[in-house]
Amino acid sequence: DAGITQSPRHKVTETGTPVTLRCHQTENHRYMYWYRQDPGHGLRLIHYSYGVKDTDKGEVSDGYSVSRSKTEDFLLTLESATSSQTSVYFCAISRGLAGVETQYFGPGTRLLVL
């Protein structure tokens, strides 16, 4: 348990509506990540952050934006949700283990876009 919580845990929304998912960490880690998980694709990186107000794009960033106004919170926004964004979204932090930075995941948010 890396002290990561995600909210909401489940959400149903309609196509075209904005959606914001929140990731909250309690251990002051610098790096935070948003992934989506889909059958047959494993986990794919959407965006990541390496500090307050410092973010960068990942492998599948189209249609998503992020913000990090304080260390503990990393927000993922779908400006206008589409059915292709139905997925399970995981937040992760990076933490050193035996001198190696590795990633630890939150419990996930299941999003259904109708």
Add this chain to the structure above:
Amino acid sequence: QQQVKQSPQSLIVQKGGISIINCAYENTAFDYFPWYQQFPGKGPALLIAIRPDVSEKKEGRFTISFNKSAKQFSLHIMDSQPGDSATYFCAARGGGDMRFGAGTRLTVKP
């Protein structure tokens, strides 16, 4: 283009048997290879990891075998138990970028 290819997609093993999951990667810049275990409704959890300067790492019943020249690595679960039934993901990290395999759903039958 998937940079980490994982097989098989699903695996059924009898209790007490050996489960083997294979991964292959393309990018020689990858320098860290973790395996994650995920139970339904939960986030992936780090299981075991290896760096390319060693060929094998063992932690309890779980072993990673690493073949740098072939760009392949595998997870062996010895004495598989029903509680090991989960989805397993291999991953490879290069710089700040972590790439994941598509996952293997393991079922261990009692």
